[in-house]
Amino acid sequence: MNPRRARASASLAVFLVLAIPLGVGPARAVAEPSLSEAFARAGAAYDVPGDVLAALAYSQTHLDGHDGQPSASGGYGIMHLVSNPVARSLERAAxxxxxxxxxxxxxxxxxxxxxxxxxxxxxxxxxxxAAARKDPAAWYPAVAAYAQASSAEVARLFADGVYEVLGRGVRAKAASGEAVVIAPRPIRPRRGDYEKVPDLQGDLGTAAADYPSAHWVPASSNSYSVANRPASSAIDRIVIHVAQGYYAGTISWFQNPNRTPNQLVSSHYVVRSSDGDVTQMVREKDIAFHVYTWNSRSVGIEHEGFVSDATWFTDAMYRSSAALTRDIADRYGIPKDRTHIVAHSEVPGNDHTDPGPYWDWNRYMQYVTGGTGPAPGKYWVDTFADAPGHATPGGARTGTLLRGTNYVYCRTWGPIVQSGSSFNHWWLKTDLDSGSPWQNQWVSAYYLSRWGNDQAKDNNGNDIPDCT
Structure with missing residues (x-):
C-alpha cells in the first residue's frame, strides 16, 4: 500500500490560538504544557500578538521542533532559532x-x-x-527582520508568507497531540519601507528563468559552477530533494556567500509547500552543487519542508513540482521514469535520506506523466492529524491512518465525532497505515483538514460518492 503522503494547510473558524484534544488518553497527574498556552504566555510576556507569533512559527516549521535537530541552515525548534556562521538568533534569544x-x-x-x-x-x-505593538499589521517590518534574510526581497517574501498564514488560518497537530488553531484573520500589513522592495512572488526576474512559471533569484556565485550544458555535458537526470527548511530560508541560504566550504550548496529550483510557487536559483546550463557525483548530469529541485513531516508535501507542491519536472524532461529528452527522476538518497555516493518516507512517488510520477489524480475509484483527501481507523463506522478500533494526503474510496453517514464546535457524521472507507486488517477500514471525516462541519469532499472540493 502507501501510495501517498502530504497535506495542505487547513482553514479555521476560530479567532484565538487554542488546543483541541484529538483523543482521550489515560489521566495524568501533571498535564503536559500546551503549545497554544506557550504562544499566549510568550506573547503576553513580550507584548507580541500571540497569533502573529504562532503564524511565524508555523510558516517555518509547521510547529515541529524535530526533537532538537537543526534544519539545513542551523535553525532549532518550532521558532527556528538559528545558529550558523551567518546568523546567531539562537544565541541572541538565550x-x-x-x-x-x-x-x-x-x-x-x-x-x-x-x-x-x-x-x-x-x-x-x-x-x-506600545500602542503599535497591539496591532498585528504593524509587526510586518519586525517579522521581516526575524528572517535574517540575505536580501530585502527575501525578507519580504518571508514576511508575506507569515501574513498569508494569518489570513487563511491554520489547524496543525503539535507533537503533543493537540490541534493548534490559528483562526483566519485577514490583515493588511503595514510594510513600511518593504512596500518599495520588489515582490519575488510577482513578475520580477521571470524572463531570466529557464522555466516560465519560475521567479529568478540567483544563488551565490560560489555555490555553483558556470558551464554550458548540455553542450559541455548531457543532462539526463532530475533529482528530487527536500530542503530541511522553509521556502524563504532556503532561498536565503543559497544566496548567502558567507558559508563554510561544506555549506556552499545550491539547487536549480526551490518549490514552496503552500501553493507550489517556484523559484529558480541556478541556470540549468550551470552546475548546481546538490548531489556530488551527479552534479554535472542533473537538474536539482528542492522542496520546502522536512523529511520527517508529511504535512509539508501538499497537493499544490506535488502538482507544481511535477509540472516543472515534466517541462525539464521534455526539453532535454529525459525519460519520465524512476530511473531518470530520482531521490537524492538514490544518487550514488550520497548519505542523504531525502525526500524521505513520506514523499509519495506513485502520486508524483502520475502527475509527471500527465495524470491529474488517483486511480479510478479513489479520491485524495488531506487529514490534519493521525486518524483512528475502525472496522465499521464508529466500531472497534483497528489501526491508524497517518496525517497527510491519503486516498479514500467512498463515504457513508455514521456516528458523530465531535470536539468542541467541530464535528462530522461522515465516515470514509480507506486503507490504514497501521493495524490489521488495513484494507477497507473506516475513518471519520472529522479529520479532513480542508472542509467544514458535516462535509466529506476530495481535495478538488467535490463530494466523495456514497458507498453502495
Missing part, C-alpha cells in the same frame, strides 16, 4: 531570555519564549510604540 541555548533548542515552551523575545527586539529596533 541572552534576551536568560535561558541556556541547549534548553532553547529542545524545549518547545522555552523556544517559543525565545522567539517572542527576538520578535520584540526587532519590534523595538523598528520603533514600534
Amino acid at each position: 541572552e534576551l531570555t536568560g535561558e541556556p541555548a541547549a534548553t532553547l533548542r529542545k524545549d518547545d515552551s522555552a523556544n517559543v519564549l525565545g522567539g517572542a523575545a527576538l520578535l520584540r527586539s526587532y519590534g523595538d529596533e523598528v520603533g514600534l510604540s
Whole structure:
C-alpha cells in the first residue's frame, strides 16, 4: 500500500490560538504544557500578538521542533532559532531570555519564549510604540527582520508568507497531540519601507528563468559552477530533494556567500509547500552543487519542508513540482521514469535520506506523466492529524491512518465525532497505515483538514460518492 503522503494547510473558524484534544488518553497527574498556552504566555510576556507569533512559527516549521535537530541552515525548534556562521538568533534569544541555548533548542515552551523575545527586539529596533505593538499589521517590518534574510526581497517574501498564514488560518497537530488553531484573520500589513522592495512572488526576474512559471533569484556565485550544458555535458537526470527548511530560508541560504566550504550548496529550483510557487536559483546550463557525483548530469529541485513531516508535501507542491519536472524532461529528452527522476538518497555516493518516507512517488510520477489524480475509484483527501481507523463506522478500533494526503474510496453517514464546535457524521472507507486488517477500514471525516462541519469532499472540493 502507501501510495501517498502530504497535506495542505487547513482553514479555521476560530479567532484565538487554542488546543483541541484529538483523543482521550489515560489521566495524568501533571498535564503536559500546551503549545497554544506557550504562544499566549510568550506573547503576553513580550507584548507580541500571540497569533502573529504562532503564524511565524508555523510558516517555518509547521510547529515541529524535530526533537532538537537543526534544519539545513542551523535553525532549532518550532521558532527556528538559528545558529550558523551567518546568523546567531539562537544565541541572541538565550541572552534576551536568560535561558541556556541547549534548553532553547529542545524545549518547545522555552523556544517559543525565545522567539517572542527576538520578535520584540526587532519590534523595538523598528520603533514600534506600545500602542503599535497591539496591532498585528504593524509587526510586518519586525517579522521581516526575524528572517535574517540575505536580501530585502527575501525578507519580504518571508514576511508575506507569515501574513498569508494569518489570513487563511491554520489547524496543525503539535507533537503533543493537540490541534493548534490559528483562526483566519485577514490583515493588511503595514510594510513600511518593504512596500518599495520588489515582490519575488510577482513578475520580477521571470524572463531570466529557464522555466516560465519560475521567479529568478540567483544563488551565490560560489555555490555553483558556470558551464554550458548540455553542450559541455548531457543532462539526463532530475533529482528530487527536500530542503530541511522553509521556502524563504532556503532561498536565503543559497544566496548567502558567507558559508563554510561544506555549506556552499545550491539547487536549480526551490518549490514552496503552500501553493507550489517556484523559484529558480541556478541556470540549468550551470552546475548546481546538490548531489556530488551527479552534479554535472542533473537538474536539482528542492522542496520546502522536512523529511520527517508529511504535512509539508501538499497537493499544490506535488502538482507544481511535477509540472516543472515534466517541462525539464521534455526539453532535454529525459525519460519520465524512476530511473531518470530520482531521490537524492538514490544518487550514488550520497548519505542523504531525502525526500524521505513520506514523499509519495506513485502520486508524483502520475502527475509527471500527465495524470491529474488517483486511480479510478479513489479520491485524495488531506487529514490534519493521525486518524483512528475502525472496522465499521464508529466500531472497534483497528489501526491508524497517518496525517497527510491519503486516498479514500467512498463515504457513508455514521456516528458523530465531535470536539468542541467541530464535528462530522461522515465516515470514509480507506486503507490504514497501521493495524490489521488495513484494507477497507473506516475513518471519520472529522479529520479532513480542508472542509467544514458535516462535509466529506476530495481535495478538488467535490463530494466523495456514497458507498453502495
